[in-house]
Amino acid sequence: MARASTTSDPFNAIAEPRRRHILELLAAxxxxxxxxxxxxxxxxxxxxxxxxxxxxxxxxxxxxxxxHAMYRTNADGLRTVHDxxxxxxxxxxxxxxxxxxxxxxxx
Amino acid sequence: MARASTTSDPFNAIAEPRRRHILELLAAxxxxxxxxxxxxxxxxxxxxxxxxxxxxxxxxxxxxxxxHAMYRTNADGLRTVHDxxxxxxxxxxxxxxxxxxxxxxxx
DNA sequence: CTTTTACATTCCCATATGGGCATGTGTCAA
DNA sequence: TTGACACATGCCCATATGGGAATGTAAAAG
Numbered sequence: 001m002a003r004a005s006t007t008s009d010p011f012n013a014i015a016e017p018r019r020r021h022i023l024e025l026l027a028a029x030x031x032x033x034x035x036x037x038x039x040x041x042x043x044x045x046x047x048x049x050x051x052x053x054x055x056x057x058x059x060x061x062x063x064x065x066x067x068h069a070m071y072r073t074n075a076d077g078l079r080t081v082h083d084x085x086x087x088x089x090x091x092x093x094x095x096x097x098x099x100x101x102x103x104x105x106x107x
Numbered sequence: 108m109a110r111a112s113t114t115s116d117p118f119n120a121i122a123e124p125r126r127r128h129i130l131e132l133l134a135a136x137x138x139x140x141x142x143x144x145x146x147x148x149x150x151x152x153x154x155x156x157x158x159x160x161x162x163x164x165x166x167x168x169x170x171x172x173x174x175h176a177m178y179r180t181n182a183d184g185l186r187t188v189h190d191x192x193x194x195x196x197x198x199x200x201x202x203x204x205x206x207x208x209x210x211x212x213x214x
Numbered sequence: 215c216t217t218t219t220a221c222a223t224t225c226c227c228a229t230a231t232g233g234g235c236a237t238g239t240g241t242c243a244a
Numbered sequence: 245t246t247g248a249c250a251c252a253t254g255c256c257c258a259t260a261t262g263g264g265a266a267t268g269t270a271a272a273a274g
Binding site: 108109110111139140141151152154155156158159173174175176 | 249250251252253260261262263264
């Protein structure tokens with residue numbers, strides 16, 4: 001078996017740095033493919049392919065406006081990632097330090 | 108170009124479901140390879156390879172104890188993932204609902 | 215209808231797996 | 245030293261890319 005598909009889940013989809021950039025770019029505002037191509041330094045086909053992956057896994061939504069394809073990040077799709085990583089928060093050193101600080105404040 | 112290396116960053120490393128399982132398993136307590144093999148249903152070589160990837164990217168630490176190799180999750184390495192995904196929190200529908208609820212409480 | 219614009223797909227190919235199996239290595243026991 | 249035990253690596257192979265280039269397609273313009 002090889003590596004799992006990028007469209008199998010959000011974790012695989014965001015493994016690509018460029019896809020993370022795209023998600024960051026489309027988080028605040030809807031953008032056309034051309035805007036993304038201009039913002040990142042990628043060829044149009046590459047951007048379209050990445051958007052396809054993100055669309056398949058549900059991390060972006062698409063809308064057609066005339067000749068323009070408008071994309072937007074579906075932030076809810078990233079809750080899975082956030083929740084998973086949050087499980088480890090209590091083991092962070094910073095967290096322990098915070099707990100320690102809190103405990104010292106109690107004295 | 109193909110997909111980036113699994114050891115290039117935490118995002119690529121956690122793209123594998125089995126590696127996420129391993130990280131969950133080793134988050135609370137240090138464990139030997141044999142324990143992990145028993146806990147997950149994987150062959151020993153597969154587990155060792157996944158641990159190698161996690162070690163290279165810094166998501167686990169290893170220690171030698173006699174014939175046993177003890178591994179433990181380095182939770183700090185997941186802060187990158189957590190922080191990144193947290194950027195999208197303000198766009199969550201649940202978050203908006205919470206803001207709305209909060210606003211209603213203000214009235 | 216033809217052309218241009220804005221994307222989406224397809225092809226080709228080098229690269230990076232991840233699993234199964236075999237083998238090498240380090241450590242403790244006899 | 246020999247043998248068993250616990251892992252780590254190496255090999256082989258099917259699979260899934262991701263980029264570049266070329267091509268297909270939908271929609272507005274002329």
